[in-house]
Amino acid sequence: MEREMRRIKLVVAYEGTNYCGWQVQPNGVTIEEMLNNALTELLGENIQVIGASRTDAGVHSLGNVAVFDTETKIPPEKICFALNQRLPEDIVVQTSCEVPKDFHPRRCYSEKTYAYRILNRKIPVPTLRHDTYFYYRDLDVEKMQQAALYLLGRHDFKSFCSAKTTVEDTVREILSCTVERSLEHVVTIRITGTGFLYNMVRIIAGTLISVGIGEIEPSVIEKILKKKDRSAAGPTAPAQGLTMLEIKYGKST
Amino acid sequence: MEREMRRIKLVVAYEGTNYCGWQVQPNGVTIEEMLNNALTELLGENIQVIGASRTDAGVHSLGNVAVFDTETKIPPEKICFALNQRLPEDIVVQTSCEVPKDFHPRRCYSEKTYAYRILNRKIPVPTLRHDTYFYYRDLDVEKMQQAALYLLGRHDFKSFCSAKTTVEDTVREILSCTVERSLEHVVTIRITGTGFLYNMVRIIAGTLISVGIGEIEPSVIEKILKKKDRSAAGPTAPAQGLTMLEIKYGKST
Numbered sequence: 001m002e003r004e005m006r007r008i009k010l011v012v013a014y015e016g017t018n019y020c021g022w023q024v025q026p027n028g029v030t031i032e033e034m035l036n037n038a039l040t041e042l043l044g045e046n047i048q049v050i051g052a053s054r055t056d057a058g059v060h061s062l063g064n065v066a067v068f069d070t071e072t073k074i075p076p077e078k079i080c081f082a083l084n085q086r087l088p089e090d091i092v093v094q095t096s097c098e099v100p101k102d103f104h105p106r107r108c109y110s111e112k113t114y115a116y117r118i119l120n121r122k123i124p125v126p127t128l129r130h131d132t133y134f135y136y137r138d139l140d141v142e143k144m145q146q147a148a149l150y151l152l153g154r155h156d157f158k159s160f161c162s163a164k165t166t167v168e169d170t171v172r173e174i175l176s177c178t179v180e181r182s183l184e185h186v187v188t189i190r191i192t193g194t195g196f197l198y199n200m201v202r203i204i205a206g207t208l209i210s211v212g213i214g215e216i217e218p219s220v221i222e223k224i225l226k227k228k229d230r231s232a233a234g235p236t237a238p239a240q241g242l243t244m245l246e247i248k249y250g251k252s253t
Numbered sequence: 254m255e256r257e258m259r260r261i262k263l264v265v266a267y268e269g270t271n272y273c274g275w276q277v278q279p280n281g282v283t284i285e286e287m288l289n290n291a292l293t294e295l296l297g298e299n300i301q302v303i304g305a306s307r308t309d310a311g312v313h314s315l316g317n318v319a320v321f322d323t324e325t326k327i328p329p330e331k332i333c334f335a336l337n338q339r340l341p342e343d344i345v346v347q348t349s350c351e352v353p354k355d356f357h358p359r360r361c362y363s364e365k366t367y368a369y370r371i372l373n374r375k376i377p378v379p380t381l382r383h384d385t386y387f388y389y390r391d392l393d394v395e396k397m398q399q400a401a402l403y404l405l406g407r408h409d410f411k412s413f414c415s416a417k418t419t420v421e422d423t424v425r426e427i428l429s430c431t432v433e434r435s436l437e438h439v440v441t442i443r444i445t446g447t448g449f450l451y452n453m454v455r456i457i458a459g460t461l462i463s464v465g466i467g468e469i470e471p472s473v474i475e476k477i478l479k480k481k482d483r484s485a486a487g488p489t490a491p492a493q494g495l496t497m498l499e500i501k502y503g504k505s506t
Contacts, residue, residue: 013376013378013379013380014379015379015380015382060379060380062378062380080376084376089377089379089382090379090382091379092376092377092378092379093376094376095376123266123333123337123345123346123347123348124342124345125266125315125345126266126267126268126313126342126343126344126345127266127268127313127315127383127384127496129268129342129343130380131380243380
């Protein structure tokens, strides 16, 4: 009797502080490598996951997605519990389930949501140092929200993409982008899109910060998009403020 | 000309994860020791701070208070900035100011507020692991709030005090106690009082958790208070869920 191969989808949360990002690399420990090692050990098969969002060093996640194929007889929903026993406490698999064999976390249509969190007050707060970007100049959140509206819809986001990219098609679609301040002085930029370019959310965050301090008027975002030139946009905001929140597969109604 | 001695008050925030609590002790690094060393170095005087809340190992703070006496000519409001240069990033002094020479952070009337945060969902979240207590059984927040009301006012809190204490007068006054659940499944117990016994907030949190899972009915809190016996209350909830939020000196109107 032939053993059956099944595709399993994991939802993976992590604090990125102690990792060199998602993707396996020669120098430094990554989230992908930790998952591959834990799964290989657990299942006794050589497992290599395919990730949805290849987050940078220092970026966090509540809902990144990875898939892998296995012959295991462990029920798919139980894999996450067994796996978490073999992972450090800064990587926690939230759910595991079986998906169709042709499901691919980057190629299937998805709506990804990221949060960029800025601690906007005069003095840092120790408990927030790893998952916010501390920025002491006053941010005008209303102006940042006005600016965010220019990003909505389908645009060529070449200006908001690392110049290092090799991608040719830089057109992406942003479905929503909101900016809010909490009582604890955390300004959160929440952005949902069907796809993001390399460093795109961090460059958007850096540019919205420039708007927030009055260096750029909100309407200038339109001109930045038209220039299709990385140097037209603001700086790339630091990694630690960014969290991959959620990936929804299939169109939302 | 004689140099003038002034008393300076600091508001101190810290993540307690890497410290053996507030109070100086022979084995292990404490917040108080870090402050003493940084101040002694900065001011060139032998400084020993007096703290308001002597928090346990692993407990965090946004607003603990410490005072010390100095002959320095550095303007009181600037001391915090110079001091933060000499402190690690998990201890950040929020403000510094001069106070009357007879101001004592523990003896003067104050209203202290603590938060106990419980991550109440089925699977842990890595970014919250240091400043929440992960508890997977469903908590009934409404029942916890009902129970909290029995704690309000002046009571003998002997049942809610570590049996290790040497304090004789165990009467304390609780001014408010609320229990709320956030969208992110964090249940926060927020409690304000004019004074707290050793481990009191953590024992209250542990007891309210017992109420939240149905082990204790809310009205039983009244009976626990009357027993004046530590074993009548629930367990001491773990340190990492506790944060000292704020200390207000003088009666609020």
